[in-house]
Amino acid sequence: MSDPTSVPVSKKSWFKRFWSLAKPFWVSDEKWPGIGLLVTIIALTLGVVYLNVQFNTWYREFYDAMQNLDQPAFWRLIKKFGVLAVIYIFVVVYQQYLQQLLQIMWRRWMTAHMVDRWLANRTYYLWQLEQQITDNPDQRISQDINMFVATTLSLTLGLLREVVMLTSFIAILWQVSGPITLWGVTIPGYMVWAALVYSIVGTWVIHKIGKPLIGLTYTQQRFEADFRFHLVRLRENSESVALSRGEKAENRNLLARFQEIYLNFREIMDRQKQLVFTRAFYNQFAVIFPFLVAAPRFFAKEIKLGGLMQISNAFDKVKDSFSFFVDAYLVIAEFAAVILRLDGFLDSVQAAQERAPHTTDNIHRNDFAAAGLTLKNVSLALPNQQPLLDGINFHVKPGESLLVSGPSGIGKSTLFRAISGIWPYWNGKVEVPAGMHGMVLPQKPYMPVDTLRAALTYPEVPTDYTEEEVLGLMTLCKLEHLAKRLDDIENWAQVLSPGEQQRVAFVRVFLHKPDWLFLDEATSALDEGMQKQVYEALKLRLPGLTVISIAHRASLRDLHQREYDVLAKAEKTL
Incomplete structure (x- = not known):
């Protein structure tokens, strides 16, 4: 088991990691509004410092007036304080x-940038194929970007x-503070040196105690994200779990994952207890420290009460x-x-794209639409390079219908993925007609959490179609x-039955009017x-449509002109 206090090793320095995340916004099209806001915030920050200097002077004048029992000066200084306040x-x-305005502006841009990177070249899909969904990209995009932007602004402006x-x-x-003589040595501005020594010692001690928190925090966020992911997964598959009577298994699984959270958090608690104890002592002792150091000059009547309070305030600052x-x-x-985590997210995006072989390199588009679809010596493999199918050769003319058959798990669905250009692990050649408008219907169509109208027209905009x-x-x-229920917003994957979801997918087909349709067990939940x-x-409604189906029902043979058996690599007319 790895050490939870450790973090992933990378050759990049912390600054390079940070700058690779921060720089893109400040060179983007939105840089000038951001720079304008930043300059204004910096000016206000300097204004706060100036007002603190004025308050420090006020401390000396006010306590001197109190010591001298100067009532007119007292009321004048009260008014001055009110104006400053x-x-x-x-x-x-x-x-x-x-x-906060700059923060949300930067976060909006950075979120769009990260989402674009994640969706580009179907990286989100490649991650799933290679089982690279670790550490939950949803947390990176939602939570970590917000924390990065907010903390960057608070730390840099605070610094x-x-x-x-x-x-x-x-x-x-x-x-x-003036000078002080110790053991025959005169030290000018001794309170400055006292503050410096006090802070250096405190910083060194707290760093030694708190350093392991970086690795522990990284690990805690990973465990939390993993736990949330499995809770969501249980919710999305609640019916299957219920039918399998899998409550005890899910309970064991969830509690085992929470145990990781618990044990790591206990380590964080122990480390934070030491850190908070040290910080509390450091801050509490700092209250009396300037008085202890300045007391000799005060009792020697070298400074007044106002000067002592000004020293205390200045020392504190x-x-x-x-x-x-x-x-x-x-x-x-x-x-x-x-x-x-964010740097690792971007590295994973780049690595997934570099590891994946071609997706469309061998897909050739013919110059004329009548050419049809041709597969020449196509072979398929899994991400681990385990072979699935090889030697696939067939030709489909526009307007024809072909049934692709073969045993379950042999790679028929993967063949469709390769033809559509999303499966990267294949070789051979695929020729498609020019201007091909294709559509693939999987066995379980995607249902967005949106209105039913949006689910029916997905991925197009609902307003592109009339209600009629x-x-x-x-x-x-x-x-x-x-x-x-057209305008009801629901998680339709949970609301609709499998058969209703497949019928929703066919509504999409009739709305989008493709000329090539690939059906992957797309009617398995429908009665014959x-x-x-x-x-x-x-x-009837889409004349000239080419249909290529994957299915196991014998009744589908009557609805197609030809059948291609991927195992026998043989074709017959139906």
Whole structure:
């Protein structure tokens, strides 16, 4: 079993990983609105620092007035505080608002970019073929992109704020703290050095304690995503599980996966307990530390109460700036895991595309439509290179109907995938007619979670078809009982029976009007009467349609002109 505190090894540096994810947005078409927002946010951030400097000066003046019992100065400073506070509130509110606006703009662009990469060249399908669905791409695109953008902005802007804050307050602290003599050595601006030493020691200790959290967080997110995936899978296959009485098996499986979450989280708890304990001590001791260091000068009457409070406030700001890494360690640990996952996602996309052999390289399109479909010495294999079929040769003219037969599992469905251009593991040559408008109907058609109208017209836009067209075809395919639910949004794969789903697929055929139709057990859930009615409607409504079917029913032989046996590699007229 691998060490959960470890992370995947890569030759790329952390900055290269981060920059490969962040850079594309800032060189895209949306860069100028993003840059404009970023510049405005930076200006507001600098405004916050300026106001903090003003508050620091106010501390000295206010406590000096209190020590001197100066009532007029007291009320003047109260008014000054009110003005500063109002300005500060407005600056902070709009800084956060514009930062959130930039965040959602960047996330929208990055999501579209990642989805394009995932869908390009059917990478999502290649992952499934090669069993590369690890770590759940849905989490990468939904959760990790959001975390990456939000954390990038918060950390970079936070770092900028702390650097400017440090620059401003280190000068103040140097000036107001003055020198101190220890063992005959005079140390100028000693509070600055005290803050630096205090922060360096705290940062080093917290880093040593918190470093394993990067690997633990990465592993936790992977376990969580895997657990969610299996919960969704159970929900989507609830009927099959129920019919198999598989509740106990599913319970064992889910609890075993949650046990991984539990054990890893306990390690995170133990590590975070040590980290929080150290941070709490670090922050609490920092409250009295400046008073302890400045007390000798105060009691020697070298500084007043206002000066002491100004030193305390300035020390706190300098300490916070020096301690940015300490305070943000948990966030940085999670951010590092997010970068690893997103970078791994893009690497997997590229690797899947590079590993896959051709999909359409050997598909030749003839110059004239009447040429038909020709397969020459086509052989198929599985992703692990295990052979499926070889020596497949047949020719289908436009308007003909061919039944492809053979034993289950021999590779008939895979043959359709190769012809359609989505199966990469094949050799030989496929010739298709010019301008071929083909459509493949699998045994279980895809049902989007959308309106029934959208499911019927998928993948086209529902507005491309009139309601009369849709309703008429629903009646033809015996779906008229669903006419009143056209605009209902449902998970139709769970709502409709297998037979209804196959009839929905045929509605799509009649709407899209292909000239080549590949039916892969597409009528297996229909009774033979409905099956015959659908095939006859195809001939009547789509004259010139070429139909190539895969099926095991003997009755389908009467609905086709020829049959090709992929096992015997023989063809006969029906």
